[in-house]
Amino acid sequence: MSKFKLAIILASLIMADSALAGEKEIAERIRKVGDVCIEGEDCGQAATPMTIAATGGSVEDNYNKSCATCHNAGIAGAPKMGDAADWESRIGKGMDTLYNSAINGMPPAMPQKGMCFSCSDEDLKALVDYMVESVH
Numbered sequence: 583m584s585k586f587k588l589a590i591i592l593a594s595l596i597m598a599d600s601a602l603a604g605e606k607e608i609a610e611r612i613r614k615v616g617d618v619c620i621e622g623e624d625c626g627q628a629a630t631p632m633t634i635a636a637t638g639g640s641v642e643d644n645y646n647k648s649c650a651t652c653h654n655a656g657i658a659g660a661p662k663m664g665d666a667a668d669w670e671s672r673i674g675k676g677m678d679t680l681y682n683s684a685i686n687g688m689p690p691a692m693p694q695k696g697m698c699f700s701c702s703d704e705d706l707k708a709l710v711d712y713m714v715e716s717v718h
């Protein structure tokens with residue numbers, strides 16, 4: 583092998599190495615910005631200020647933590663808990679539509695998952711049932 587070839591091989595090895603390091607650095611930066619640390623999880627040293635409270639609690643707990651803010655007072659036109667008139671037209675759309683609105687949100691004012699980011703689809707369906715039952 584000539585010295586020239588060896589130099590090229592060495593150079594490409596060094597370049598490959600620094601390219602990898604660069605990727606790792608970028609991934610690290612993306613992770614820091616996009617990382618969401620769920621309460622109760624080991625968030626490591628890179629814990630971000632954005633911590634979402636994990637609920638995993640009862641329907642009442644989830645309601646009080648995530649939905650009550652808007653649905654108790656009827657903020658931005660949210661159908662009020664226990665208000666039959668508010669819910670009548672909503673219930674008329676069918677439960678599946680209401681479940682879907684809770685899971686995917688209803689722009690502009692009803693947020694995705696009703697802000698309960700630790701809620702599973704099943705949790706959200708239970709919450710909708712709970713709200714609908716409040717007027718039955």
Ligand code: HEC
Pocket residue numbers: 644645648649650651652653657658659660661672675679680681683684688689690691692693695696697698706709710
């Ligand atoms: C930031 C305020 C806010 C929070 C928090 C919120 N909602 Fe809502 N929600 C609204 C508003 C506003 C509407 C009415 C939207 C419209 O009619 O355009 C609504 C409507 C709904 C509807 C009726 C959807 C339909 O198809 O008519 C359901 C069901 C619902 N919310 C469930 C929930 C649940 C469950 C939670 C908690 C996990 C929750 N919401 C949290 C604001 C909120």
